[in-house]
Amino acid sequence: MMLYTFLSGMLVTLFFVAALFFLRFWARSRDPLFLSFACTFCLLGLGQSLLALGRFAVEERSWVYLVRLAAFLLILAAIYGKNRGRSSR
Amino acid sequence: MQPLLAAAVYLLCFATSSGCAFLLARGYLRSGARLLLWSSICFTFLALNNLMLVLDLLVWPDLDLQTLRLVTSLAGVGVLVFGFIWDQEEEA
Numbered sequence: 001m002m003l004y005t006f007l008s009g010m011l012v013t014l015f016f017v018a019a020l021f022f023l024r025f026w027a028r029s030r031d032p033l034f035l036s037f038a039c040t041f042c043l044l045g046l047g048q049s050l051l052a053l054g055r056f057a058v059e060e061r062s063w064v065y066l067v068r069l070a071a072f073l074l075i076l077a078a079i080y081g082k083n084r085g086r087s088s089r
Numbered sequence: 090m091q092p093l094l095a096a097a098v099y100l101l102c103f104a105t106s107s108g109c110a111f112l113l114a115r116g117y118l119r120s121g122a123r124l125l126l127w128s129s130i131c132f133t134f135l136a137l138n139n140l141m142l143v144l145d146l147l148v149w150p151d152l153d154l155q156t157l158r159l160v161t162s163l164a165g166v167g168v169l170v171f172g173f174i175w176d177q178e179e180e181a
Contacts, residue, residue, distance in 0.1 A: 007159040014166040018131075021173045025124075037128070041166075044135075048162075062095035065142075069098055072105035079112045 008052035015045030036078030043071035096147055103139035110136050127172030134165025 019041035026034035047067035056064065113129035116122070138161040145154040 004155060004159065007156065007163060011159060011163050011166065014163065014170055018166055018169050018173075021170070062098050065095075065098050065102055069102050069105065072102060072109060075109050076105055076112070079109065079116070083112075083116075 005052065008048060012045050012048050012052070015041050015048060019045065033078050033082050036074055040071045040075040043067055043074070047071065099139070099143050099146060103136060103143055106132055106136040106139050123172065123176055127169050127176075130172075131165040131169035134161050134168070138162045138165070 019038045022034045022038035022041060025031070026038060047064055050064045050067065051061065054064070110129055110132035113125050113132055117125035117129055138158050141154050141158045141161065145152060145158065
């Protein structure tokens with residue numbers, strides 16, 4: 001359990017660090033794709049925090065994975081939007 | 090949550106993360122932007138993590154892959170942050 005808590009903490013930190021990097025890229029370039037990446041990694045960090053902190057029973061845990069799913073859907077939509085914008089130009 | 094709905098959420102997590110990894114890898118092959126390379130490696134590991142989630146919770150519920158799942162996510166986001174810091178060193 002201690003290893004799980006330790007690794008979870010590391011993972012959450014790295015998710016938020018990655019989000020900060022993307023936020024800086026966005027501040028430099030104003031490309032909305034980077035903002036989507038930043039939001040995605042914040043959501044992934046949030047989802048992992050909830051899993052580590054909220055002692056959910058296994059059958060309740062699947063709600064938390066909706067946060068993760070939202071993160072992936074957000075970035076898929078952003079990449080799709082970017083590709084479409086490029087091809088219509 | 091209903092078991093069927095929960096299964097759908099896990100499978101969709103796997104499908105969407107795989108889709109992200111694929112699109113980012115394709116973007117890297119087209120543009121050669123290293124940022125896309127690091128991102129696609131990251132999402133490949135996250136997709137692997139979600140595949141393990143499906144195997145762990147749906148296929149073999151008795152198996153405990155929790156630590157292994159965390160390690161794959163750590164590898165993914167670790168590579169991403171490493172790539173960002175490494176490339177920045179080269180820029181300076």
